[in-house]
Amino acid sequence: MSWGCPWITSPAPPVDPASVHGLIEELTALELDSAVLLTSFHQSPLPLALLLRMARVPQIAAASVDYPGSLLDVRVRPGSAPSTGTSTGTSPATSAGTSPAIDDAAAVVPMPGARDALNLVRRAGLRTGVVSNQSGIGRGMLRREQVDSVNARVEELLGPFDVWRICPHTAADGCLCRKPAPGMVLSAADELGIDPARLVVIGDIGADVGAARAAGARAVLVPTPVTRPEEVDAAPEVAPDIWTAVTRLVAELDLTGQ
Numbered sequence: 001m002s003w004g005c006p007w008i009t010s011p012a013p014p015v016d017p018a019s020v021h022g023l024i025e026e027l028t029a030l031e032l033d034s035a036v037l038l039t040s041f042h043q044s045p046l047p048l049a050l051l052l053r054m055a056r057v058p059q060i061a062a063a064s065v066d067y068p069g070s071l072l073d074v075r076v077r078p079g080s081a082p083s084t085g086t087s088t089g090t091s092p093a094t095s096a097g098t099s100p101a102i103d104d105a106a107a108v109v110p111m112p113g114a115r116d117a118l119n120l121v122r123r124a125g126l127r128t129g130v131v132s133n134q135s136g137i138g139r140g141m142l143r144r145e146q147v148d149s150v151n152a153r154v155e156e157l158l159g160p161f162d163v164w165r166i167c168p169h170t171a172a173d174g175c176l177c178r179k180p181a182p183g184m185v186l187s188a189a190d191e192l193g194i195d196p197a198r199l200v201v202i203g204d205i206g207a208d209v210g211a212a213r214a215a216g217a218r219a220v221l222v223p224t225p226v227t228r229p230e231e232v233d234a235a236p237e238v239a240p241d242i243w244t245a246v247t248r249l250v251a252e253l254d255l256t257g258q
């Protein structure tokens with residue numbers, strides 16, 4: 001793709017919100033695993049790094065004379081060796097732990113509270129499952145075996161799940177399983193023999209909420225660094241972390257005696 005950057009092109013047109021949002025949407029749809037920004041030495045990569053962050057690119061590298069805050073995962077200071085990480089916090093890739101782009105089982109890091117939350121759910125006699133978009137397969141960037149070994153590692157760390165559903169397609173494939181389409185949620189409910197209306201989907205982006213609602217299931221959004229403010233605003237239910245989401249659900253079940 002190509003995009004005429006209004007703060008680089010000459011003469012520079014005004015920065016147009018519609019065009020910037022269009023770029024973010026296009027980049028989001030590409031589901032990039034990482035980005036390397038190449039700019040001439042007198043240009044800052046930071047405005048574009050910000051847009052890439054907003055498009056949920058988990059790993060961004062660039063040369064930057066200016067302090068990059070948390071916008072760059074790998075910062076090259078002209079004239080010195082690259083450094084990773086920044087002092088103002090972790091990148092979405094490391095703090096979210098289960099980035100959709102993950103391709104290495106050794107890199108799986110559970111979300112804080114995930115193990116405890118799952119133990120609580122299992123002790124309450126509820127069944128658990130995973131529904132995951134993995135378009136890296138469809139784009140040839142991820143082999144099915146890599147996804148399988150990542151999933152095996154997830155079960156090693158978090159215990160066994162009763163059902164797994166993986167969508168290997170890209171947005172362009174127009175399949176019925178890729179979230180926010182309801183296919184994976186419906187088929188997981190079917191395998192579990194549960195009415196989708198009695199299923200709760202906990203996720204961190206609007207597509208998770210969308211898939212749940214389209215399937216007639218309940219959705220709880222647990223924001224992570226990749227969650228957008230408008231997704232939080234639109235969510236029917238929000239919890240600050242997985243543990244809170246799950247204790248709330250289990251308490252409700254106790255109250256209703258189900």
Ligand SMILES: [Zn+2]
Nearest residue numbers: 167169175177
């Ligand atoms: Zn699919």
